[in-house]
């Protein structure tokens with residue numbers, strides 16, 4: 001369906017400006033690129049076109065649109081801007097379903113038809129492997145689509161703040177809000193401004209209800225909301241984790257200790273939401289919101305939630321990484337198991353193992369599997385997960401892959417027949433790539449959520465390894481993110 005009215009993202013960015021910012025904006029001459037034909041997509045939800053020998057990165061457009069663009073950044077070889085007028089909508093343009101679309105930083109591709117999203121993700125994988133990786137590749141099959149394109153995430157983190165972002169509609173209506181307290185997501189490019197989320201389509205029940213209840217309780221009981229610049233305020237952040245088993249974990253982050261107030265909110269949530277199986281909290285007095293180095297305590301219930309993926313079960317602790325789209329994680333793991341084609345005799349390494357989920361998933365098909373992961377708590381979970389699944393052929397080590405995986409490691413654990421590697425978005429450290437080349441395993445499965453860094457790493461390995469199979473998987477509908485699985489096999493070398 002084609003949009004008939006200008007949605008939020010086509011309305012010029014408006015927020016309350018300081019008098020100085022207003023003067024600067026007045027002085028700066030507005031540059032408009034007219035009738036730009038939008039041709040492709042880029043990182044961070046931008047679409048791209050070309051004008052005056054420059055790439056134009058556009059917010060709010062989809063490939064196939066013809067638009068006018070107001071440029072807010074102009075450099076020698078590129079410009080960045082947002083759409084001010086939609087002349088011709090792309091046939092792939094659809095109505096966004098979320099009222100926060102265009103204001104909130106998530107789900108930037110809601111206005112792009114899902115099939116078109118998949119085509120662009122496929123192209124991103126291909127371009128990365130060919131242009132960055134300079135690899136010879138077999139045909140890439142279509143991206144494995146997600147059966148569920150809404151409510152697919154099992155984990156969300158909301159920021160609690162006293163810096164609510166006002167939408168243009170709110171400003172135009174002249175309504176001065178009673179309070180600037182908000183619970184939601186960061187406004188893109190305005191790290192201290194929070195979009196007050198009423199309904200988020202990313203996570204199923206009871207995520208929306210719990211978030212809205214925390215806001216309501218905080219407002220009704222005069223709790224202060226966190227001010228990140230001034231470093232003051234009581235309520236700071238909250239995490240919601242849901243599992244396909246029905247278990248729910250809530251973590252509330254406070255900035256300072258006030259046991260009476262903490263317990264009042266936590267007791268209220270426990271009574272109001274009996275479905276919460278793990279109610280936790282953290283008093284985080286640091287400047288930033290990360291909780292990996294914090295003591296997350298249990299108020300009631302268990303200190304983990306139980307998740308299942310096919311034939312294996314997992315306990316997921318408050319700080320542990322777990323694939324955020326459970327249903328697609330199962331599809332992803334089935335592809336990994338299929339590429340691995342294990343016969344029961346193999347010695348396997350699982351690098352960046354998290355809570356040992358891939359390791360536990362394939363352990364029943366190999367002789368032994370060894371996982372490495374930097375987060376201590378995740379490795380504790382991984383060991384417990386192996387026990388939970390009655391696995392006796394796994395070992396797990398906590399530490400950086402590049403430090404743990406030295407020569408003595410291979411001596412102790414035996415050379416691997418297969419290495420599965422699943423690094424974070426930044427890809428593998430160059431030292432890890434070198435270690436893999438020294439290990440020279442006959443086969444490697446490289447799982448990545450960033451085709452660009454995956455291609456960069458594979459480029460360093462291309463003299464020794466060839467790409468046998470590729471399968472992109474859509475784990476994150478309505479975003480530009482794409483997961484990609486690649487099977488490599490060792491080329492036959494002269495000295496083999």
Ligand SMILES: C[S@@+](CC[C@H](N)C(=O)[O-])C[C@H]1O[C@@H](n2cnc3c(N)ncnc32)[C@H](O)[C@@H]1O
Nearest residue numbers: 321323352353354357373374400401422423424
């Ligand atoms: C993309 S996740 C993959 C987790 C796991 N394979 C799974 O499927 O759930 C990457 C993991 O690598 C861990 N990690 C990041 N950098 C690391 C490093 N240098 N050494 C070891 N682990 C690291 C993160 O904590 C995270 O658990």
